[in-house]
Amino acid sequence: MSTVVSDYFDRPCKKITKVFHSSQFMKVGDDTASYDRIKTRLRHKASLQERHMPDKINIQKDWIRRHKENEELEFALLQRITCLERVKRQKEEEQPASSLIHTPGPSNPKRQVTLAEEHYFRCQRASRALDYDKPSGSLTDEFDFLRHHRNSDGQTLAWEEDRIACALLGGCCGRRCRCCERPLRCYIMPDSGEGKEMVGFHGHCTAECGCCMRHRGFYRPDSRLKALDPELATKIAVFNKSHYVEEDSAEEAGDPVADALAVVDALKRQA
Numbered sequence: 001m002s003t004v005v006s007d008y009f010d011r012p013c014k015k016i017t018k019v020f021h022s023s024q025f026m027k028v029g030d031d032t033a034s035y036d037r038i039k040t041r042l043r044h045k046a047s048l049q050e051r052h053m054p055d056k057i058n059i060q061k062d063w064i065r066r067h068k069e070n071e072e073l074e075f076a077l078l079q080r081i082t083c084l085e086r087v088k089r090q091k092e093e094e095q096p097a098s099s100l101i102h103t104p105g106p107s108n109p110k111r112q113v114t115l116a117e118e119h120y121f122r123c124q125r126a127s128r129a130l131d132y133d134k135p136s137g138s139l140t141d142e143f144d145f146l147r148h149h150r151n152s153d154g155q156t157l158a159w160e161e162d163r164i165a166c167a168l169l170g171g172c173c174g175r176r177c178r179c180c181e182r183p184l185r186c187y188i189m190p191d192s193g194e195g196k197e198m199v200g201f202h203g204h205c206t207a208e209c210g211c212c213m214r215h216r217g218f219y220r221p222d223s224r225l226k227a228l229d230p231e232l233a234t235k236i237a238v239f240n241k242s243h244y245v246e247e248d249s250a251e252e253a254g255d256p257v258a259d260a261l262a263v264v265d266a267l268k269r270q271a
Contacts, residue, residue, distance in 0.1 A: 042138055042141055042142040042145060056135075056137055057137065057139060059135050059137075060135050060137045060138075060139040060140045061139065063130065063133070063134060063135055063140060064139060064140065064143050066130060067127070067130050067143070070123055070126050070127055070130065071127070071203075072203075072204075072206065073123050073224055073225075074120060074123045074124070074127075074201075074203070075184065075203035075204060075205075075206050076206040076207065076208045076222045076224065076225055077116050077119055077120040077123065077208075077225065078120065078184040078185055078201075078203065079184065079203075079205075079206055079208035079209050079210070080116050080208040080221075080222070080225060081113055081116045081117065081120070082184070082210065083208065083210050083236045083239070083240065084109045084112050084113045084116065084232075084236070085109075085113060086210070086239055087109045087232070087235050087236055087239050088109040088110055088113065090239060091109065106228075106229035106232070107229040107231045107232045108232075109232060109235075112226075112228065112232065115226060116225070116226070119225070119226065143158070145157070146158035146161060153181065154183070154199070154200045154202070155181070155200075155202045156202065159180075159202045159203075159204070162204055163180070163204075165204070166180060166204040166205055169205070170205075170212065170215075170216070171204055171205030171209070171212060172204075172205050172209065172211050172212065173204065173205075175211075175215065177211050179205075179209070179211045180202065180203070180204050180205065181202070182200075182202075183200025183201055183202050184200075184201050184202065184203045185200070185201045186198055186199065186200050186201070187199060187201070206222055207219075207220055207221060207222040208221070208222050208225070210236075210239075210240045211240075213236075213237060213240040213241075213242040214240050214241050214242060216242065217242050217243060218237070218242050218243050218244075218245045219233065219236060219237035219240065219242050219243070219244050219245065220244075220245040220246075221233055230244065230246065
């Protein structure tokens, strides 16, 4: 590989470097043209790198895949926690506080919320570990660029990029409910000065999305999460006006979601 091409790969984009070192998030605002130019430049560099340095690109693709899988797991956990919290509130309204009825742990929504929160905490730590282990390159630069820039409504550019995939898979981005536009969780993020800012963590639909349960008419728990007691899973389904479908009854049909995701990824690569 020539020295010119190597220098083109290794020379960082000044604006991106400034963003990553000064603040964790930046808002795009009205300056969308310059950010589009940066994305185009990064993708052009990635295509050249894939041609001249395929091994390096494959390492980056594997890291991005692991990061996105962990992030999708976080989406599913937060959506399950939301459903469990709603079932828990409904139970508290129907059952007096003085009641001595004991609910076993597997079917106790409060206990399952605690377990889901612990799993979510482990996912956050895994995400942090992945950030420390990030390989350098044009693909991971673009991935970080999309994650660290937000639109005027507070969603990341990476979230915007995934809206089409969410809609194609039957998620809320393809309906008028606008569920994905609302944050799954909010937290306070210190900025580069002494101030603080409320930041939303936005995601896309998984099997644990209550709105998708109502729309599709069934609930099959995400197999990546801790298995729910059938009684509690049924309560979640009933709350969301759907029917609980056990995992075993759907396994014989294969995994159409995985097939659809593969098609979406192929379309992205062609674009």
